Amino acid sequence: MDEMKLDYIMEIAQQKSISKAAKNLFIAQPSLSRYVINLEKRLGVKLFDRSHTPLELTEAGHLMVQYIQQSEALKENFFHELEEHKKSACTEIKIGVVSWRIPVFLPKIVPEFIGKHNNVNVIIKEGVSQDLEALVIEDQIDACVVNGPQNNQSLEYRVLNYEKIVLAVPRNSEVAKNNYDFENDIYRPVDLRSLKNEAFILLVEKYRLGLLSRKIFKSRGIMPSHITYVSNMNTALSMSAVGLGLTFMPESGIERPFDGCESPLYFSIGEPEFGFPLIIAFKKGKKLNQHLMEFIDFVCSNYNEYRQS
Template sequence: MNTRELEYILAIAKEKSISKAAEKLYVTQPALSLFLTRLESQLGTPLFIRGASGLIPTFAGERYIQMSRKVLKDYRDFEQELCDISSLHMGRLKVGTSAHIGSYVLPQVIPLFNRTYPNIEVSISEGNSQVLEHMISGNELDVALMHLPLKHIEANYVEIARERYVMAFSKDHPLNRKLYPREGETYPYIDPRAAAGQKFVLSFPYQRVRQISDRILEKAGITPDIILTTSSVQTALRFAGVGLGVTFLPESYIQLFRCTHEPVFCYMDDDFEAYWTFVVVYPGDVTLSGPARAFIELTKEAYC
């Protein structure tokens, strides 16, 4: 038994399919199928049975999966200890991020990390919040750049920064009459309760940007009339700009997405929890490696 074989079993369990697992592992389907057949023959019991939704672990399979996760965790902890012993002269760091966070955070952090620790290999995986939480819980990542709240897991995290949310709508929207200025602020303010009865363009419920939007609406006592749901913040912003509805987004995203029909942006009071908290998440059952600790410190410094 080696760690690669354990990763094979975990991939099959995750994908519920030999072909999909083989694709993720960069091996051929016949080779992976033969591996599983030989392993089950050696153990004298099947590890998976075929169900309506794909391959399902047997009781023996569940125990093998549990053992695989434990052994891989112990092995990775040992690798991290060796990396610490080598005083960060060599090692690797697996970082998870959403595409949006990565686009404005990693360019600030990775170059400095590489200059400081040139022999640490950094690999980056992208996914939405739900995917990143799953990868953290499975110890597939050392750290993940995310926003609170964590929905599906209990994990450790270090808070980096809090960022305000803005409401966005078209320049001829009736909500423009509800805006009021505050001295020294980039954008005017609005009471989000004024948006009751309006149409909304929002992200999908599994996206963190939507979950923060839902929190604002709940605080405002609004059950939104959603005219469009999209996975793209940029798409939502463009539709808001042409008057299709109201949307919400983090303030930093305004610089990422420029629209032909630029919408109006406005802040909301803290009572409505119109913000999200940027954190670096790491698995709760592991010891942080030297590279992971260094990455977190550099990320904090980038936001000072």
């Protein structure tokens, strides 16, 4: 019995009428009646009790319906298991990472993970936090490592660490001279209210650090008169290192190497502190394949160790 004819039996059982079932199945009633009669002859049992209006299933009819339902459930389970098998056999995972974190992920975390899972390829895509989250939701990448906060209801998050925001200051600036004891290597928190006339280098507002920078100024009741806007954290730090202005950055960047020049000095911004969580995000409600789950667990367990090393 093919699937279509099993559908015939189910439709008759549901409608309790051959004529109504024929109409819903878009076939002639006599053809459907002949099919039922021939099937009952072949099986040697009656499936429907025609002495009742509406039709009723016989005991054999109930067994037939039960068999069809079980067959459908088995078929659905088979295709589900097949999809899970294909996912678990996946040898490629796509991970979005904000550019600032690439120096930790590419030379440290990704090679270590691949060394433990040599049948898995990890593809890294750089981008802005909001853009990477959108790609996860659109199933173009599997997960992303981005700056918080966790505010997208379509995603699930796991927190890797929490980072304070510090102020990067050129070494040869008056701000550095006034707040750093070079002889004793002592840093003093900077009062941002005294810096309203200083040049700042800020990320544009589509970056979460760009938005946070504006909140920091608002909390101190100032807005600097000289601001240069950039779209890359590394650019902002490089400009600060050569004396072009002050900039905010996550504290994890303090150990970032600088080519050809000394690094800026890094100061606490005092109270209240500002910061954000670093998170790994994946699509809510989506069944994750085994390799992706292993990658997420690996990053959560090892990120801070690799960052500090």
